[in-house]
Amino acid sequence: MIATSRSPLIIVVHLSVLLLVALWTLPTAGLLISSLRDKDQLAVSGWWTALSTSSQNMTGRAASPDAQVEKDGKFVITGNLIEGGTSKVSAFGVRPMRPTAFEVGTTADIGDGQTLTVNEDGSYEIVSPTRMEGTRGQRIFYTASVPPRFTLDNYREVLNAEGIGASFINSLTVAIPATIIPILVAAFCAYALAWMPFPGRAILIAVIVGLLVVPLQMSLIPLLKLYNGVGAFFGVPAKTYVGIWLAHMGFGLPLAVYLLRNYMAGLPREIMESARVDGASDFDIFVKIILPLSFPALASFAIFQFLWTWNDLLVAMVFLGTGNNELVLTGRLVNLLGSRGGNWEILTASAFITIIVPLIVFFSLQRYLVRGLLAGSVKGG
């Protein structure tokens, strides 16, 4: 473990860290790559093959007999199985049991004296000695090698058709006020706990440390009852944005007060004493000195609270409705897991949209996040 750069152990260290990093990033990478792939390819091949040409078994249908033309006394239907693609056909067949019966370029006898030829570029020709009957075209099974195709179609689809776009707005609606409103409330409380002597202060701090770990589950049923009661009393709906903002504020306050108190208590006493000698009141000291100095701690808390409210599922499921203009991203994703369980193009794109905002916050503000973690590691999330 303690290898200097000259030791041969350092290579082992490099390799094991590389392995660990791969283990930790591959699942997310798979999701991102898959969300950008063509949905037909995504369904039949692993995301790690995304850059290679895949071979797929497909089914096509020739043009209907209406399209036949008479040529040299024979009846001919021509067309192309692959519309506008760059795929290459390698084999074809006409029976579902034997989809690769014939090699590409050969002429196959398909009964009744009819013959079928399929070329590599997907063009086909059916030749019959007599006029062909019926309204539907001949079914053709073929194996095509499909070059890698990346597309934003999946994102376009989930943003509009699957309601992810609306949920994105809902999540923002929940997260922004729920992040900003508690800050001032917590900051005043933290200042009082850090710098204003009063009887019972130590007990209050102990209570707040205790509240840090109270399971959310304890609050759910009583608050649900309370909200229903308040809603019925005032004749308003019980599940509203105001309700969830306040709930998130209540649940976030212990961490906020704890983090900010610890930070403020660490500020030098001399600043406050000299300000007090100059005749500044507690209110002035707080607003003009403590609040600006506490910016790093405020930023840490704001990031935590934003990630927590954006990623939250439980509070939203209990305190917010499930209508199109209320369902948040996490809730929508759970619903999609149920209803679109196998449609990975929808799930991967939706999941990526839900995690992109926290990831941006994470990568741009990681410094404050780490600082907050180090200061408040008593809290259990």
Next chain:
Amino acid sequence: MQQLLFAIFTMVGGVLACVVYFFGTNWLLDKIFPSKGLTGPQASKNLRITNAIRPWLFMAPALFALGIYLVYPVFESVRLSLHDRSGQQFVGLSNFRWMLGDSEFRQSIFNNFLWLLVVPALSTFFGLVIAALTDRIWWGNIAKTLIFMPMAISFVGAAVIWKFVYDYRSEGSEQIGILNAIVVAMGGQPEAWMTIPFWNNFFLMVILIWIQTGFAMVILSAALRGIPEETIEAAVIDGANGFQIFFKIMVPQIWGTIAVVWTTITILVLKVFDIVLAMTNGQWQTQVLANLMFDWMFRGGGDFGRGASIAVVIMILVIPIMIWNIRNATREMER
């Protein structure tokens, strides 16, 4: 869009209301008990009164919110756990008696203990190892950032990511889940991992370990850097090898931090809900307490008595850690 404007409007309104409250009450206090411009006993008396009242004015909104959203519900949940499904009829301990006989509850308790044994231990272990390893290499910070990243991802998002990893296609067709693809490539049989009782718990735990290792790593990395250089230098001079230095010199010096990380993850594990809900919803014997509690909150119109009693069980499991935290925090303040 309209609701977003409404949200921003409320936010500004809320912040303004806070400003008005804090400024207003503070101003009012100074008006009623003026100390400036007065002399003698009246001034010092007023000063004493304002100094006694002001902290409570500063704390009032926060204490009010904490009281409504956390303190009152704890007592109310305990009360409800002793009542019937609607919360009207006192039923004594019958909810808890029901629990002991309920196979789903026993399954949840068993699974929760499995989670408690595995997740904090492995997250802390991986976090410690990664912290120690990345400190030695030049691209350590990049590696740390990447391993820390899942921390920002929601449990539901992580569930989708891992559901894709565990995806199962019947034997013979091409596997698109990477785990089954590896198993098949090594000559094994593809498995529907989520449906194998007992072991599926571990596949769910992997998700939480994946998320929490970054947290453990960040905290432990800072602790490792705080170790005084001299202790390590002395060990090197005494001829200790790398492993000895790590396990006998460094780890003992950060026991306190390891304990904090361990308990923090333990608390999180007790409340694990989203992952199980999104992956299996408790099917195939993967039920856990938090999900069972949520289930009873709404099952058949909602059984508040049973739901609250399961919440109380989670609370009881948390209490030892809560006491330990409070003792640590008070000791730190006295120092």
